[in-house]
Amino acid sequence: RRILEPLTEISNEALAMRTWGDAHGHMLVASGRAQAMIDPIINHWDISAPSLIVREADGRSTTLDGSVELGADHISARPEMHRYILERFEK
Helix, strand or coil, X not given: CCCHHHHHHHHHHCCCCCCCCHHHHHHHHHHCCXXXXXXXXXXXXXXXXXXXXXXXCXXXXXXXXXXXXXXXXXXXXXXXXXXXXXXXXXX
């Protein structure tokens, strides 16, 4: 699966990019302090609670292909940023 190209494209267009541990980055999205968190590799037990919290905070929480089911990768983002990210991974 093509992951590096879209991640590089997104990071080149971002004003700032940084990494965090799994739960912390997703909670920053839920609290509004980050626009997005992209986890190209994640376990379902690491994202099950954060994904629910992000959705309850009116964010979007899906896999890189847009599925709401928990998978091996994950995106948490504000709605407008989520669409932008998914479009990059659809190319």
